[in-house]
Amino acid sequence: xxxxxxxxxxxxxxxxxxxxxxxxxxxxxxxxxxxxxxxxxxxxxxxxxxxxxxxxxxxxxxxxxxxxxxxxxxxxxxxxxxxxxxxxxxxxxxxxxxxxxxxxxxxxxxxxxxxxxxxxxxxxxxxxxxxxxxxxxxxxxxxxxxxxxxxxxx
Amino acid sequence: xxxxxxxxxxxxxxxxxxxxxxxxxxxxxxxxxxxxxxxxxxxxxxxxxxxxxxxxxxxxxxxxxxxxxxxxxxxxxxxxxxx
Numbered sequence: 001x002x003x004x005x006x007x008x009x010x011x012x013x014x015x016x017x018x019x020x021x022x023x024x025x026x027x028x029x030x031x032x033x034x035x036x037x038x039x040x041x042x043x044x045x046x047x048x049x050x051x052x053x054x055x056x057x058x059x060x061x062x063x064x065x066x067x068x069x070x071x072x073x074x075x076x077x078x079x080x081x082x083x084x085x086x087x088x089x090x091x092x093x094x095x096x097x098x099x100x101x102x103x104x105x106x107x108x109x110x111x112x113x114x115x116x117x118x119x120x121x122x123x124x125x126x127x128x129x130x131x132x133x134x135x136x137x138x139x140x141x142x143x144x145x146x147x148x149x150x151x152x153x154x
Numbered sequence: 155x156x157x158x159x160x161x162x163x164x165x166x167x168x169x170x171x172x173x174x175x176x177x178x179x180x181x182x183x184x185x186x187x188x189x190x191x192x193x194x195x196x197x198x199x200x201x202x203x204x205x206x207x208x209x210x211x212x213x214x215x216x217x218x219x220x221x222x223x224x225x226x227x228x229x230x231x232x233x234x235x236x237x
Contacts, residue, residue: 059213125236126161135164140233
């Protein structure tokens with residue numbers, strides 16, 4: 001299931017809805033990403049005060065659904081969820097959630113990590129950081145690309 | 155052809171998107187970028203470093219050699235930073 005929303009989410013309610021009524025699930029792995037108050041440094045004058053997530057609505061949904069399908073074809077998943085927020089967020093806010101349910105834990109853990117690694121490089125989101133009133137677009141990280149590539153070899 | 159701009163590409167051009175009719179001879183993503191770069195200072199700034207840009211044609215990532223034609227939705231943006 002793919003969810004794109006500006007609003008915050010309730011982790012418990014999302015997981016209950018995802019797995020409700022399914023009795024073949026033995027493990028549920030969940031990742032929740034939060035906005036971090038990244039400190040000053042690397043040319044940045046102050047800590048992050050807010051972050052605005054912009055995205056490309058039609059393509060975001062399409063890419064996230066594709067990433068979820070890849071995970072489903074690779075692991076035996078009973079249920080999966082990618083929930084991503086957009087709009088202006090502040091440190092401590094929930095930004096993304098990935099959840100994978102399977103009969104055993106290994107598939108659930110691996111698939112959840114796979115979703116996040118692919119999402120970082122394939123989903124069309126951009127982050128505008130605010131530090132001391134100055135806005136700056138966050139650059140993509142090479143380490144994220146390497147994390148995604150690792151799955152292509154396996 | 156419908157064009158969409160995101161993140162600093164949008165900021166530099168000053169538009170979120172527009173309808174354009176490129177001349178004959180603009181047949182690929184790379185040729186479209188060259189044509190757009192000549193439309194004004196904002197465009198020149200946005201397309202100054204093509205290697206820092208990514209494109210999508212009809213909502214799929216597209217390299218510089220991918221074909222574009224009338225009726226396509228073409229988006230330009232920096233490398234993505236989700237999650």
